[in-house]
Amino acid sequence: EVQMVQSGAEVKKPGVSLKISCQGSGYRFASSWIGWVRQKPGKGLEWMGIIYPGDSETRYSPSFQGQVTISVDTSTSTAYLQWGSLKASDTAMYYCARREAKWGSLYYFDFWGQGTLVTVSS
Amino acid sequence: DIQLTQSPSPLSASVGDRVTITCRASQSISNYLNWYQQKPGKAPNLLIYAASNLQSGVPSRFSGSGYGSDFTLTISSLQPEDFAIYYCQQTYSIPQDFGPGTKVDIK
16 A cells, blocks of 8 residues: 655744654555655645655756755655755645655655644744 | 646535536647645545546545546545545646645534
């Protein structure tokens, strides 16, 4: 059974760093892209970026490029999303999801983590 | 970036109604279009991929159609558990953004 399990909720002050995680299981972790999606309170879904665990190739949305770093550790089947200096505007739920494909390039997120709530407040 | 718009929003409907949600892309995206359902406090759930393909385990009352820049998600007979927010997503180009969402609520 495919599962994506995320780390727990975080409450942080502005300016500090943070790294949240997403562990995949039940499939060949290195062979599927993993994506991160932000959802601010009461708002819609925002595509942040994706990473391919097999070679750590990463692609970011221009809206998030330079604001976050996506990384992976294949030895623990874990993907990460990190911030160097949090802002209040980073307060949101963050989801990871496995990206699969049909017929080579028709991509979709088929398995999602439960979400990690990040609250940034002084 | 490719922009997605959804209509209507919100959508008020009754149990048993046939419901259609539209997603329009700012340029042609072939069939690189997915639909997700999100319930309060839950992660999104994939319903339809590649415009018209039903994800495994999703009830057959859900269907998708469209090609190019205009797409629809149809629920043939709305059930109580279908009251939720529905998002389309394009995967034609990076960033593979989502539409703004359509909230389906009880009339």
